[in-house]
Amino acid sequence: MKNQDLVDYLKECGVCLFCQLRYLKARGNEYQNKQEYFEKVNVLYEEDSGCIEYAPTNKRKRRNVCPTCLDLFSDDFRDQLLLSISSTDIGKYDCDGIVIAMSIPIILQLRQLSMWYALIDKFGDNVSLDRTPDVSLKEAIKLILNPTICEKLKKSYDINNGLMVTINLSHSQEEEGITRLEKLNNIVNPRKRGEKYEKISRSLIERKYTPARVSSELFKEIFDVPPLISNEGLKFDSISLLGPSVYVAGRYRKISRKLSHTPWVLNGERVMDDSIEEIINRNIANYFCDPKKVNFMSSGREDVDVRCLGAGRPFVLEIPNALQSSLNSEKARQMEDNIDKSQKVSVRDIQMVKREDLSHIKMGEEHKRKCYRALCQIGSVATIDMLRKLDLQQGFEIQQKTPIRVLHRRPLHTRPRTVYSLKASVCQQNKCLIILDIVTQAGTYIKELVHGEFGRTIPSVASLLGQPIDIVALDVMEIDLDWPPSISV
Incomplete structure (x- = not known):
């Protein structure tokens, strides 16, 4: 079958010029350079009115509809x-x-x-x-x-x-x-x-x-x-x-001890008026789209009464159907300032990231290190012997059952976790208060690590100390995840 015979038959059937090119297996720019391609495949080039030419509409001739592409x-x-x-x-x-x-x-x-x-x-x-x-x-x-x-x-x-x-x-x-x-x-x-x-x-x-x-x-x-x-x-x-899905990342610091991570609803009633997610969403997502459709992700989370200090915790907003596809540094800085005004959350390093960068949020979820500082109370004045028992710079392994307080949303398992280091010091204002600096594997429940939760965490600070101990206040000091990149001001 010669190419000319094929094209002649297609013309008899009323097939338009572009569909003729399809049957000649044209590729790429060959559809834009029609005459050159016809000559290349040894076919006589004859323009027709059925293909995309750029003459004004009122000058085009009436013609039949192409039977193959309609x-x-x-x-x-x-x-x-x-x-x-x-x-x-x-x-x-x-x-x-x-x-x-x-x-x-x-x-x-x-x-x-x-x-x-x-x-x-x-x-x-x-x-x-x-x-x-x-x-x-x-x-x-x-x-x-x-x-x-x-x-x-x-x-x-x-x-x-x-x-x-x-x-x-x-x-x-x-x-x-x-x-x-x-x-x-x-x-x-x-x-x-x-x-x-x-x-x-x-x-x-x-x-x-x-x-x-x-x-x-x-x-x-x-x-x-x-x-x-x-x-x-x-x-x-x-x-x-x-619109395209865009991704905005940054790091947040949680300053308040009365702020949930996400909206907290219990039995159909709001427990708290605000949350980290909502504060960040309404100050960032509104610039791009309807904030109700935004997906908020972070590298872990804190309890309501726990602060997150230091460089903060990485987060990402996945924003679908975005009206804006870019974010300049001036607008990002304005977003950070507006979030700071809440006096509950502070945000830094707001920037656009690629979809593939989202892997950083989950990367090393079980292995990255986290540093905590806990203010703990004991039943007597702290002694040198107590501090020595809690000076464990080489670290130790624990077996930790899922805490009772999260059993409603987490399966019951006994998980091995590593405490990389533990160091204690006495609070100068109150000798019955001990300050613990703890470096642990991600996924460790710190409150239960301290008081032991009736032996569900073994060993615990309480078992090492040989007496009851409880947390008065807890702060996340550092999260071992260098992402997103720091933005120099």
């Missing part, structure tokens, strides 16, 4: 598409990239299949029975439409961080095509009694309907081969926009 690649479709996108709220998205997701009707897929059968009838063994003779519509949209849309909208194609434009298309012959396919399906795959009905879908067509599986004679009993020229092109059902 004018998907026509000038009119291109213009309507751009007009429809421009009439949406696309202007409110500050995003340089764009991604086009186009949902095409099944009738279009059936027409590709019909043309495949037509080429087999015309050219016989020169056309494969199990490998489509054309570049798929999905691929052709990427090669033909997407570059034009990006150029006209002055945006780059960015599949990872672009604004998602979802376009749903329809055609008046869709229901008729599905009805015919169901008829064919009942012949090719008769349903056995009690067998679940398989819904007609694009994947069903791709899996079960190829010339290698269904004979040409049977297919032509149900469908027209080649596909008839239609009087109508594709129609727009809807266009929706979805």
Whole structure:
């Protein structure tokens, strides 16, 4: 089969120029350099009015609709598409990239299949029975439409961080095509009694309907081969926009001893008016989108009455459908200042990060070190002997059962944990108070490490000391996670 013979037959069927290129297996920029590619494959180049040229609409000639793409690649479709996108709220998205997701009707897929059968009838063994003779519509949209849309909208194609434009298309012959396919399906795959009905879908067509599986004679009993020229092109059902997901990281310091990590609701009632998550969200997420849809993640958490000091605890906000895709240093600093005004939480190093950077939050979750300072009370004046018992710079291993206070949200397990170092000193203002500096493996429950919780943590500070001891106040002093990077002021 010569390329010229293929193109001549496609022209007879009314196939547009771009679809001719699909059957010639054009790739990449070859769709933009049509004449050069036709000459390359030894085909006489003849321009037609069915493909994307850039003449004014009022100067275009009336013509038939391409039977294979239903004018998907026509000038009119291109213009309507751009007009429809421009009439949406696309202007409110500050995003340089764009991604086009186009949902095409099944009738279009059936027409590709019909043309495949037509080429087999015309050219016989020169056309494969199990490998489509054309570049798929999905691929052709990427090669033909997407570059034009990006150029006209002055945006780059960015599949990872672009604004998602979802376009749903329809055609008046869709229901008729599905009805015919169901008829064919009942012949090719008769349903056995009690067998679940398989819904007609694009994947069903791709899996079960190829010339290698269904004979040409049977297919032509149900469908027209080649596909008839239609009087109508594709129609727009809807266009929706979805902004990219952006990720904002930083480190927070918790100053208040009366602040929960996330909203605390008990029996349908708020226990506390605010939380770390809410303070950070309303001062950062509002700049990007609706803060109710934001996912707040942090490297661990503190109890309500525990402060987090030092460099703070790393956190990330995952913000879907963001209207903004960038964050300048001035705006980040303003966010930090606004959070500081709460006098409950202080934030530093606010910055945009990539999705892959989120692994830092979970990285080494069970192995990173955390430094704590605990103010503890004992029943008598502290002695030198007591301090010596609690001077364990080489560390030790503990076996810790899940604390009773968190059993409602954590499974009951006995977990081995490492205390890397323990050092005690006496509070100068009250000799019955001991200050403990503790470096432990992440995941260690410090309160239970101190008082032992009725022997559920072995050994504990209480068992080492040989007498009861309890925490008066606890602070997280350092978290061994150098992320996100520090921003120099």
